[in-house]
Amino acid sequence: MPTKKRSRKPAKRTSDDVRLEFDFSQAVPNKYAERFREGVQYVPIEPELVEFFGSAEAINDALRALAGMLKSTSRKKHA
Numbered sequence: 001m002p003t004k005k006r007s008r009k010p011a012k013r014t015s016d017d018v019r020l021e022f023d024f025s026q027a028v029p030n031k032y033a034e035r036f037r038e039g040v041q042y043v044p045i046e047p048e049l050v051e052f053f054g055s056a057e058a059i060n061d062a063l064r065a066l067a068g069m070l071k072s073t074s075r076k077k078h079a
Helices: 033-037 047-053 056-078
Strands: none
Touching (some): 047 056
């Protein structure tokens, strides 16, 4: 049985210019969805920091080192 073709006319819009309907026929699965389910957190990093560190791995390494220093400093204060 042939599939019904959808018209390519624009969807109706409200007075605020927001679509009432969306065409998801060309949608693809989100390649990052599995990471979100695994509990990975995404935080926006300023462009100059990305440029300075060069990679996500380098940024994570620097943050882990900082966290380690803060943790050891915190222990010394409470000892």
